[in-house]
Amino acid sequence: MKLAIAGASGRMGRMLIESALAQPDAFELVVALDHSTSQSIGQDAGAFLGARTGVMITDDLQALASADCLIDFTRPEGTLEHLKVCVEHGVKVIIGTTGFDDAGKQAIQKAGESVAIVFAPNMSVGVNATLKLLEVAAKILASGYDVEVFEAHHKHKVDAPSGTALKMGEVIANAWDKPLDELATWTRHGHTGAREDGSIGFSVVRGGDIVGDHTVYFCGVGERIEITHRSTSRATYAQGSLRAARFLEDKPKGVYDMQAVLGL
Template sequence: MTRIAIAGASGRMGRTLIEAIAQSDDLRLTVALDHVSSPAIGQDATAFLGRNSGVIITSSLDALAQADCLIDFTRPEGTLEHLSACQTHRVNIVIGTTGFDDAGKAAINEASQSIGVVFAPNMSIGVNATFKLLDIAARILNAGYDVEVFEAHHKHKVDAPSGTAIKMGEVVANAWGKNLDDVAIWSREGHTGPRETGKIGFSVVRGGDIVGDHTVYFCGAGERIEITHRSSNRAGYAEGSLRAARYLANKKTGLYDMPTVLGL
């Protein structure tokens, strides 16, 4: 049994992960972490499921000594703190957190020299299949088509565009042999003038309880191709995360992404 720690144990994603682990045959929840100010501190991690696991939610990162792998969907500053503790205790980590700056990404890369790390903008198996479809479409539709990336998330999401939307733009740009930063249009307002050829536009919605919608439009003369992924709940992210944790079970070091985990 692989021993799993969950960061943000009382949050929406944390609880989804805990429930998925409870239903698995080869993974066992041994550590549940939350912020020191969380009202869930001291509670049983599976109390919300109507049963007790014996795993008490704690803010002590020393608890990671009881885990083989941490799954983290928190925020960049929290994840980086957890990453350091994982290095101390030689615990692998699956990172679903988005919004890292260059320094944060460098810290993750450095940590992968001493522990196993899966780091991806989206852990969903379906989303990663969508990335593959986008690569194929972008190579075929490499001239005469304007590309727009649309994404929508719940009102609590703190970064925009989402890491998934940015990755979608990167997939298209790379298929065109370009760097996303050179072709991205992150926002539009006022008198923008005609749309430039070869650019990739982004638009964002934040509101309500939207789990996650992403669409990439390839707009040509007389036709429009849309490649869409919609999440109705967080179960897909949890399943992908558990697959990533299983992948790391026999890894001591290294930085891996979800296409590698999924064999894509």
């Protein structure tokens, strides 16, 4: 599969490049994209590894025409621009970008009518196994337990709560047959009053170089259940993305999530 990788000089972009280059029998890096102001434009995509790939980092989106699949972990506005070009050229897309508004999500669904897309807030296999565990726990603990979602990420993350935390809340709300927006408590400050039964609280930490920590608490009387996932490396997101790319090889169109990729 011929791969294009967006955000090629970023932390996640570099991890994706490294992971793809480590699987030469399955993937060929053909495009490395970055924004026009990046100092990496014109450099070899493998330079940070001391490797020569022959693929130069570019801001020319039309280069996507030579790829089978784009992997994109950038910003919503950038991802949507890339998506337009992918639809134009029939390129499959893996979207790990978070922070989309409703219009952005609708644009992704619309693009799925033309090309195959995996769109997930977290590409980690472990996180998606955790989501399945949360679904089971939420059904068992639907009464008599207060739910809180905690997440922590590095200081450079620009959206909050994280897409993964939101997905965790959505999984629990869906298990209770209710929309998350009706249940979510996003902030607490001052005299908040007693906690409302059936609500889902969210707490956020931003600091240092935390890759990603998520814990969901089911707090009952006399006991507490905690379901936790901690990421110590972006490699898990890269490996999940490559697994998603292989999943799309025989898919002509449609929007899929990682639960579909993993057969969950």
